[in-house]
Amino acid sequence: MAEKSSIFDMIGPVMIGPSSSHTAGVVRIARAAIRVLGSLPTHATITFYNSFARTYEGHGSDRAIVAGLLDYPTDDKRIREAFEHAKAAGLQYTFQGIGNASTMHPNTIRLQLRDERTGSEVDVIGQSRGGGVIRIVEVDGFPCDFSAGLHTLIIDADDVKGSIAFIADVIAHDDCNIATMNVSRKGKNQVARQFIEIDSALSEVALQYLRHLRWVHQVRYIPAIE
Template identity: 65%
Template sequence: MERSSVFDMIGPVMIGPSSSHTAGVVRIGRVGVKLLGGIAEEAEITFYNSFAQTYEGHGSDRAIVAGLMDFETDDERIKNSFDHAKGKMKFKFRSIGNASTKHPNTVYLKLTKGDKKIELEGESRGGGVIRIASVNGFNSGFTANLHTLIVTTDDAMGSIAFISDVISHDDCNIATMTVSRKGKNDIACQIIEMDSGINDITLQYIRNLKWVHNVIYIPVI
């Protein structure tokens, strides 16, 4: 019996042509929607490295706009996302072709909705897999494959253990946690990936803690 030496990567159900240049990019845009709390009114989109050379030909420009409109990866409207964004979101593109410190398929988003602003850096890693490298200047490293909780706090002693204990009462098992801060005794950010979702009342409790600045919850995308 002859065995094939060719292995196919199974990616998401998607509008093509490429899982890394379209599906992954759509997912990065959708993360931006969740972080901002809605569709951006204005979006500045910067493609780096490989993306900077190919984003128009491979449809990454249409894909990121589709994601920012919260379209899913298999939505037929991706092909005409520019038309769907008219009158709802202003967007502009930039490209930087040689950024050696960044992943080859990197997109950086600056999003604005009213007085809310979000910046994030996303990497499309193939097969629809993404990594959100940073959020508002904080290292993050989450994938959006799990339920994600982002808590911005004072750099207070015991805050990490306290938040972990609170979410444990929802039977939320922590898969990964990334903590970064602007500086000692400055603003800190906890990025917590969980196997299951978190209750609204728990989120409200965390938001009301006096040393917590902001709480964002992102279900699986």
């Protein structure tokens, strides 16, 4: 006798299909990346790895990633015509696939983005974990692990004693709870990058205070992405 399906087996993200891994997750990776960049890009090099490299055209991941770079949400009907919208917006992009990256998650995407208007660049690696869930695992060569489902701070600061505790104290005094924190540096006494997920929004006053600290170089704030 066939097993009956539960309603809970069919619930997933509200999205344009065909697959939450290949569309919703891909859109969300791109939307997270443009928030790290701080603007919509004018140029993008998009690399699909492993299973994504073999299926991105047939499963619509190519359109999904371009739609995300235009900041379209996962349920936006314009995803199907993303290439046409990108052309109208002046977004230039290239695709490439690497099918045998054994150290990477099967559904991995690398986005190398540039905004010629501001001179900003960013290099983001994300994973689509299924059901629309993503993890951003690297930014500009700094390892990290955040979902973009919570409010996220990315802080570049001098690698000085007490800096992590000081920043955590500022966040706590703004009545925000830290969910996860990942600190990465490329060498001792070099600039360290802190990736901090928090449960609620940080106030503009707290953000400006952090930005004006002498030993803080850059603060990027990414509100939670639906």
